[in-house]
Every structure is written in structure tokens, then in C-alpha cells.
Amino acid sequence: MKGRVKWGRSLLHVVTVTLLVLMFTVNVRVLGPWMSRGKSQDNEGLEECKEKTEVHIISQTNVSSYDVNEAPSILRFSSSLVSVLGARRKGKAFLTIGIPSIKRINGITYLMATLASIDQETSAKEKTENVVVVFLADFDSEYNNRTAQEIAQAYSHHLETGFIQVVQASKEFYPPLENLKRNFNDEPQRVSWRAKQVMDYAFMFLYSEDLAEYYVQLEDDVVCGRRFITGVRHYIDLQTRAGPWAMLEFSELGFIGKLFKSSDLKRLARFLTIFYEEQPVDWLMTYFRLSMAQNKIYLRKPTLFQHMGLKSSFDTRKDNKLKDRYFESGEKPWAADNPPASIISSMPPFEGNIAELAYSSGSGFFWTGKVEAGDAIFILFEEPQKISEIAVETGESRHPSDYLRNGSVLVGSKVGPLQITEPEKICQDTVPVSNFVNGRALAKSLENKLKTDARCVKILVNESQDNWVVFYQIAVFLVK
Numbered sequence: 001m002k003g004r005v006k007w008g009r010s011l012l013h014v015v016t017v018t019l020l021v022l023m024f025t026v027n028v029r030v031l032g033p034w035m036s037r038g039k040s041q042d043n044e045g046l047e048e049c050k051e052k053t054e055v056h057i058i059s060q061t062n063v064s065s066y067d068v069n070e071a072p073s074i075l076r077f078s079s080s081l082v083s084v085l086g087a088r089r090k091g092k093a094f095l096t097i098g099i100p101s102i103k104r105i106n107g108i109t110y111l112m113a114t115l116a117s118i119d120q121e122t123s124a125k126e127k128t129e130n131v132v133v134v135f136l137a138d139f140d141s142e143y144n145n146r147t148a149q150e151i152a153q154a155y156s157h158h159l160e161t162g163f164i165q166v167v168q169a170s171k172e173f174y175p176p177l178e179n180l181k182r183n184f185n186d187e188p189q190r191v192s193w194r195a196k197q198v199m200d201y202a203f204m205f206l207y208s209e210d211l212a213e214y215y216v217q218l219e220d221d222v223v224c225g226r227r228f229i230t231g232v233r234h235y236i237d238l239q240t241r242a243g244p245w246a247m248l249e250f251s252e253l254g255f256i257g258k259l260f261k262s263s264d265l266k267r268l269a270r271f272l273t274i275f276y277e278e279q280p281v282d283w284l285m286t287y288f289r290l291s292m293a294q295n296k297i298y299l300r301k302p303t304l305f306q307h308m309g310l311k312s313s314f315d316t317r318k319d320n321k322l323k324d325r326y327f328e329s330g331e332k333p334w335a336a337d338n339p340p341a342s343i344i345s346s347m348p349p350f351e352g353n354i355a356e357l358a359y360s361s362g363s364g365f366f367w368t369g370k371v372e373a374g375d376a377i378f379i380l381f382e383e384p385q386k387i388s389e390i391a392v393e394t395g396e397s398r399h400p401s402d403y404l405r406n407g408s409v410l411v412g413s414k415v416g417p418l419q420i421t422e423p424e425k426i427c428q429d430t431v432p433v434s435n436f437v438n439g440r441a442l443a444k445s446l447e448n449k450l451k452t453d454a455r456c457v458k459i460l461v462n463e464s465q466d467n468w469v470v471f472y473q474i475a476v477f478l479v480k
Helices: 002-029 044-052 111-120 124-129 141-154 156-161 188-208 228-242 262-274 281-291
Strands: 054-056 076-078 082-085 093-101 130-136 164-169 212-217 222-224 247-249 258-261 305-307 341-345 366-368 376-385 387-394 407-415 427-435 440-443 454-461 469-478
Touching (some): 082 141, 093 111, 093 124, 093 228, 111 130, 111 141, 111 222, 124 130, 124 156, 141 156, 141 164, 188 212, 188 262, 188 281, 212 262, 228 247, 247 281, 258 262, 376 469, 387 407, 387 427, 427 454
Parallel strands (some): 093 130
Antiparallel strands (some): 076 082, 082 164, 212 258, 222 305, 366 469, 407 427
């Protein structure tokens, strides 16, 4: 009899949560022009939205120097289930970066450091193409307001332009979080904590489903690798060319750096609401990936996000010292100019370590396991360039023996047919400028050696070798 009662209660939970999801979806869509995303509308719709929706500053205290009438985009629009601080984006973004955040018991916070890292590692152009959604998911409204004020004071411009949005959800969104099933013999408090976390993520997926083409989930205590969005773009392109996928990973830890297509977010949210009390959210993600017919884990290496927090939002008895083994900050030896160029290599990459990563200023490198005499990497400039220096670094601290033993660097003034089967024709009229010594090639004062502008650079393997090669950085410097 008890089993039947419990089963009936579980069914009630599922029905309740499903209704709440539907209620949430409806509420988001009826908020009017301000909250409708994906289709750009101008500020004339804001007045109509004001008539339908309660409008007020997120707190009675000032959260920024903006006046309501002067900057109506720095407002919170409240419905029964969702509140938003920040402006609506115009048009669909490339990537939504979702960050759920709750109060840690010991008072330590990492959220502002995480936002600072994202801000630092995104260019001005990337800030117009992507959006950060911070979900203040704590049930302590005073804490949420203080955090929102801190974000508004530090990033009022990003709130106004739509690069950052801060959202909160009503408790009505959540199903019962007490007296849940004690799977794995976990303590009731832990079961409640992890069940709420599952629903926090479900909320974020629902809110973000039409903000961008892709969605990546972070935690509020991470740091980003250099030019991480460039790395994300490259890896999405690589895996999309390789075949269908449901989830890409940019960190090996938990739910950090897990990326989905936004078109899958609604079904992912539904999946979580059904099993919210059964398992931790990162375990549920594995089952979702498998249900989408993706059996293989696609983990980008080096990874792009590193866990930095020590103090948990639940367990104060021990520090969380987990670190991603594959993370690299992306700091490279040279601050190169590297003008726009296409990169071609006759050597196959290992996993996602493609040749473009060596030329990119972001994290990552080109790693190949097949190196034979005559192989080459070609840098084909979009426009003729006046080059002063070239530096090519091979090898890497964790793989010190993976460097190029015998190679040379040549600069060409003409680009021929792009046929990798005839590599000698790709970069023509070449002039040798440097040879590799201990895995490094340096060419200086090229403005005095090259008679014409450069159209291409060729990195040539002169001798086959058994060792793999890491091309860590290809740096091109222009005449100033």
C-alpha cells in the first residue's frame, strides 16, 4: 500500500512539474515585445509592454547610475514566474552562456570573478554576438537582490546592451523539494539540494531556448581559457562536419562546459523535470546524451574552462579541489599579429587539435601523429602582408618529446591551386627564412630579406619522424 501511495505521489510530482513547465513557457511568451526573443523589435514596443507588465527597478536601492526614464532597458520585468534584469538582445545570438548561482553557506562567492573572466576573454565583437544569462537561483531574495546590485554596478553597460541578463524564478516553478526518494541512501538534505539543482538547470534551458543557436552551461566558479568563444566555434564546426551530435564538452568536470543545440533545450528541460528527484544532474545528462543516439563523448582538448572554487554551496565539511586535467589558460609565448588567413595542413589532427589552433591567439594547439618528409602547414593570407618576423614553436610541457626534429619555414609571394595532393604548388615563389632548432624556428628582420609582400607561409617537414608533433604556436609579426 505504501508503495502505491508513493508511486501516486511521484506521478503527481511529474504532472505538477509538467504543468509548471507549460505555465512557465506561456508566461515567458505573453510578456510582450520586450520578452519576445529571436525577432528584433524596437523600443516602441516597450511602452506597450509597460502597460501589460509590472515594471520596477530590481531593488528599492539604486543599482546603477541610470534613471528609469533615461535608460528603460535597465529594468526588471516581472511576471508570476520569471524576473529579468537586462535588455533584450536584437536578433539571435551565436552562444548563450548559462551560469546558475546560489549562496554558499560560508559566504564565499566566486560569481563576480567568473563574470570578470568571461568579460576579459570576449572581444567587443563577441559581446555583440553572444549572451550571458546569470540565474540567481537562491530562495533568499535579499541575497539575490544584493548580488544583482553588484552585477548592475559592475556591468551596467553589458546589461544595457544585452550581453548580460540576470534572471530569477518564482518558487512556483519548482515541484516539491522535500520528502523525496532517497536514492543511493543519500541524506534527505542532499537529495533536496540536488533535486533543486536539476530544476535550476531545467529553468535555465527553458528560458534560454530561443536566445541563441547554441547553449553552454557553466558554474559560477570557473575561469575561461583565452579566446574561448573562438575555440567553441572551431570545435562545433569540426564536430558538425564529422557527423550528428547532441552534446559537446569543453570541460571534463561535472556540468561545466557542456554545450547543446538550443533546438534541443526544451526536450532536455522536460527530461530533467521527469527525473529531477532520481539522480544528480550530471548523471542525467549522460542518459540524455545516450537517448539522443550519441554514444561517444566529444571532449575538446585542451579544455576551455577550469574549476576554481573551493567552497561548496552544500557541503562545508571539505573543500572541492577538483581541477580539469586538460585545461590550458591559452597563454602563448608570443603576442603575434597573425593577420586573417586560411590554414591548410597535409598532416591529420589528433582528435580536435586542428591546425587552426596553432595560429589562433586562443587556447589550443595542432597535434598530429603522422609526420613524414614533405608534409607541410600552409598559412594563406587573405591580403598581401609585409612581414617582419615569424616564430614557430613545437612541443608542449606535458608532451616535451613531441617536437619537430627537422623542418624549415618558407615565405611565398604567390598562392597556387589549393590541392593538398600537390602541396608543392600551394605556396609558390618561396624564400627560405628559417630552420628548426630544438623544436623552434625563428625568422627576424624579414622586411630586409623579402623583396615582395608575402601571400603565404609554408612550414615544411624535411625528415620523417616517429614522434608525434605538437605545433604549439605559429606567430606572424607585421612591419609597423
